[in-house]
Amino acid sequence: MNKILVFDFRLLILAMSMATILFASAPAHAMSGRQVYEKVHEVRIKSLNRQTEFAMTLFDKGGGTRSRAAVEYCRKTGPEAYKVLVVFKTPPDLKDVGFLVHARTFTDRDLWAYFPEFKRIRRIPTNSQDDSFFGSDFSYDDFGGPPNLDEYSFTILREEVQDGRPCYVVEVTPKVRRKWNRYVAWVAKDLFIHLKIEYFKDQEPYRAGTFTDVRIVDDIPTPFKMRMENVKTGHKTELTIESLRYHTSFPDELFTQRSLERAGK
Amino acid sequence: MNYSQSKSPFGIILVLALLSGAMALPVQAADSVAIAGRLKLSGEYGLDRQSVEDGPSLSARLMLDGRQAAWQIHTWVEGGWDGTVDEQQQDQTTIKRFDKVYQANTPYLDFKEFYVDQELTGIDCRIGVQRFAWGRLDEYPINDLFNPWDYRQFIVKPMEERKIGVPAVAIGTSRQDWTYQLVWVPWFVPYRLPEPGNRWSMTPTITAGPDSRAMEVQPREPDLPTRTVENSSIGFRIQQLGEIEWAFNLFHGFDPRPVFKTTALTVAESRTGLVIDPGYVPSFQRITAVGLDAATVLGSFSLRTEAAYTINRAFNVRQEFWGYPAVPALGTTSLNSIVIESATLDYGIAADYQPLEDILLTIQAQQTLILDRPDSLFERAIETLLWANLKTDWLNQKIETSLNLAYNPEHGANMTKAGISYVFTDSWKADINALLLHGPPQSIFGRYAMNDQIGLEVIYQW
Numbered sequence: 001m002n003k004i005l006v007f008d009f010r011l012l013i014l015a016m017s018m019a020t021i022l023f024a025s026a027p028a029h030a031m032s033g034r035q036v037y038e039k040v041h042e043v044r045i046k047s048l049n050r051q052t053e054f055a056m057t058l059f060d061k062g063g064g065t066r067s068r069a070a071v072e073y074c075r076k077t078g079p080e081a082y083k084v085l086v087v088f089k090t091p092p093d094l095k096d097v098g099f100l101v102h103a104r105t106f107t108d109r110d111l112w113a114y115f116p117e118f119k120r121i122r123r124i125p126t127n128s129q130d131d132s133f134f135g136s137d138f139s140y141d142d143f144g145g146p147p148n149l150d151e152y153s154f155t156i157l158r159e160e161v162q163d164g165r166p167c168y169v170v171e172v173t174p175k176v177r178r179k180w181n182r183y184v185a186w187v188a189k190d191l192f193i194h195l196k197i198e199y200f201k202d203q204e205p206y207r208a209g210t211f212t213d214v215r216i217v218d219d220i221p222t223p224f225k226m227r228m229e230n231v232k233t234g235h236k237t238e239l240t241i242e243s244l245r246y247h248t249s250f251p252d253e254l255f256t257q258r259s260l261e262r263a264g265k
Numbered sequence: 266m267n268y269s270q271s272k273s274p275f276g277i278i279l280v281l282a283l284l285s286g287a288m289a290l291p292v293q294a295a296d297s298v299a300i301a302g303r304l305k306l307s308g309e310y311g312l313d314r315q316s317v318e319d320g321p322s323l324s325a326r327l328m329l330d331g332r333q334a335a336w337q338i339h340t341w342v343e344g345g346w347d348g349t350v351d352e353q354q355q356d357q358t359t360i361k362r363f364d365k366v367y368q369a370n371t372p373y374l375d376f377k378e379f380y381v382d383q384e385l386t387g388i389d390c391r392i393g394v395q396r397f398a399w400g401r402l403d404e405y406p407i408n409d410l411f412n413p414w415d416y417r418q419f420i421v422k423p424m425e426e427r428k429i430g431v432p433a434v435a436i437g438t439s440r441q442d443w444t445y446q447l448v449w450v451p452w453f454v455p456y457r458l459p460e461p462g463n464r465w466s467m468t469p470t471i472t473a474g475p476d477s478r479a480m481e482v483q484p485r486e487p488d489l490p491t492r493t494v495e496n497s498s499i500g501f502r503i504q505q506l507g508e509i510e511w512a513f514n515l516f517h518g519f520d521p522r523p524v525f526k527t528t529a530l531t532v533a534e535s536r537t538g539l540v541i542d543p544g545y546v547p548s549f550q551r552i553t554a555v556g557l558d559a560a561t562v563l564g565s566f567s568l569r570t571e572a573a574y575t576i577n578r579a580f581n582v583r584q585e586f587w588g589y590p591a592v593p594a595l596g597t598t599s600l601n602s603i604v605i606e607s608a609t610l611d612y613g614i615a616a617d618y619q620p621l622e623d624i625l626l627t628i629q630a631q632q633t634l635i636l637d638r639p640d641s642l643f644e645r646a647i648e649t650l651l652w653a654n655l656k657t658d659w660l661n662q663k664i665e666t667s668l669n670l671a672y673n674p675e676h677g678a679n680m681t682k683a684g685i686s687y688v689f690t691d692s693w694k695a696d697i698n699a700l701l702l703h704g705p706p707q708s709i710f711g712r713y714a715m716n717d718q719i720g721l722e723v724i725y726q727w
Contacts (some may be wrong), residue, residue, distance in 0.1 A: 010662070020578055041419045058662075060660055060661030060663065061661075062660070064660070064661055064662075066661060066662060066688070066691060067691055090568065090691070091691035091692070091726075092301055092302075092691070092692060092726035092727055093691075093694075093726055094300055095299075110562075115647055117425045118424075118425050119396060119397070119425070120398045122560075122567065122617070123560045123561070123562055123567050123569075124562075124565065124567060124617075125564070125565050125567050125619070126562075132622055135622075135662070172562060197710055235661060242634035243700070253387065253439070256439050256444075257439075257444060257504075257506070258389065258437060258439050258444060262337075262389075265297075265337065
């Protein structure tokens with residue numbers, strides 16, 4: 001009987017020691033990784049009624065650059081549904097080239113492109129969430145996290161300060177097939193937006209980006225400067241927001257093929 | 266060139282009318298005015314020494330858009346020096362006309378588009394010189410019938426540059442997933458053809474005269490259909506968006522495809538030698554076309570298809586049946602009737618596939634069924650055109666390569682176009698391209714079989 005009691009006592013000490021070690025190595029966070037990304041999605045959904053003018057510079061490995069400037073109109077049409085019209089203003093060969101997106105959810109969207117010289121609207125497949133954001137090094141995930149949270153697992157690795165802001169450093173791993181195996185994102189604890197992101201493909205760094213010049217516009221936090229590099233190719237994109245308005249209420253007619261042909265005018 | 270010059274002031278009246286419309290839009294007070302332009306220097310080197318050589322061309326494009334509230338004015342003007350014009354055949358006018366088939370202007374000024382647009386209560390009304398793009402296929406869209414083509418440098422020019430703007434009234438509206446467009450082209454505008462002897466001429470060339478004197482071949486400008494409501498063209502398109510986007514097209518008007526009718530071969534003496542009227546003029550045929558087109562996305566493929574049933578389409582019989590004598594004699598020789606009419610069924614399908622971000626592959630197959638084909642026709646009862654285009658961007662889109670292949674299996678005719686462009690800056694770009702054509706003389710590509718060439722273009726855009 002005593003033997004049993006002695007054994008139980010030792011077991012209890014062992015369990016307590018292990019628990020102490022575990023707690024010490026995995027600090028308690030106020031939120032889980034999944035909850036962090038639920039908040040990221042909330043911010044994304046809040047920002048869906050907007051007008052943005054942006055400029056993009058694409059850098060190749062040899063230092064060559066190409067520039068684009070465009071205006072984007074966005075309208076929220078459902079819980080995760082939205083419509084977007086993007087019209088390029090420069091360079092000259094892209095002027096008035098437009099893209100129209102009708103998204104039923106963050107994962108399911110239709111895309112059309114319009115080329116004014118040809119006067120033709122062309123439907124474009126968008127079955128991949130890894131599609132580039134209008135020819136840049138950005139993908140849609142970079143701005144608002146993965147599309148369907150149930151298809152990803154989230155682990156908070158640590159907390160860290162990035163650009164003077166405390167961040168959750170979250171590892172995001174897809175359960176579905178993506179171009180990458182995982183990414184690590186620095187999510188601002190007070191704003192729930194990405195400040196830094198690093199993608200890995202076959203355990204090798206694949207893409208890396210930063211989101212800076214964060215401003216609060218109409219109560220919505222927004223990075224005005226974004227930079228993304230394809231580590232494999234050395235190709236980089238810098239995206240700068242030149243003007244931004246939230247809480248817009250564009251009519252549905254702005255997001256039609258006729259409007260696409262008229263460059264949104 | 267001494268073609269019969271039409272004295273119709275139609276072109277001038279149209280320009281003045283549109284300019285008046287433009288003046289009505291107070292540009293100074295416009296919400297926005299945008300100007301864009303392009304300068305292009307181009308030249309070709311013919312690989313076949315027997316082919317006709319073209320000189321270099323310099324062209325400028327100016328596009329101006331002014332908007333105020335619901336009003337918009339849009340102008341697309343092109344002009345410059347056309348190196349394909351033979352100095353001996355040069356026209357005296359500068360502005361490209363809307364009432365002539367043979368136009369050899371250099372320098373030239375061409376109003377590709379010039380219209381005023383107003384949108385009121387969801388109805389969009391556009392009046393002026395316009396280009397349309399109905400249907401879904403590339404290169405030879407079946408339902409795209411409003412704009413005739415300029416066949417000068419046919420095949421070399423991209424389709425959007427071949428299209429001639431037509432004066433038209435277009436009314437369009439959208440209701441949820443439905444879009445409706447009604448187009449009326451009140452006056453007939455003919456296609457433009459290169460003169461016989463031009464590098465891209467598509468008609469038989471008379472090479473031998475009755476004697477060894479110098480010959481000048483002067484085709485006759487055709488009489489155009491009178492400008493009446495009965496001779497206007499009209500079309501209606503209704504389109505629905507959805508998983509499968511589809512559209513119904515109805516067109517009633519003049520066929521934009523070139524067909525000729527014979528008059529009489531005339532050989533006359535002049536001070537410098539012989540003047541030959543080859544005895545054929547363009548014939549303008551009214552057709553009715555009922556068509557459908559559709560597009561959808563299937564996995565990684567974007568699929569496009571269209572079809573049209575056309576009543577009253579005209580064809581020319583094989584050139585050996587035109588009745589040309591082996592050696593033309595002085596005087597007038599009557600020629601045979603060369604036009605036959607048949608209903609046709611055209612259909613085609615195309616797929617775009619983007620295996621990688623910078624690669625786009627397009628493949629397209631289309632067929633024409635000639636439903637009442639006589640044996641005298643060069644075209645078979647089924648004519649097929651297979652077409653593929655591979656476009657690749659390299660080095661941050663600094664370099665663009667394209668390979669374009671077309672094949673007409675019924676006649677073994679084919680075309681290979683390959684090009685490489687280098688983008689120096691966002692404004693400057695240079696392009697080298699090669700064009701190879703092969704096939705029997707009357708086939709779609711074989712008629713230009715001597716025109717294999719290497720081309721160079723330098724483009725500045727702003």
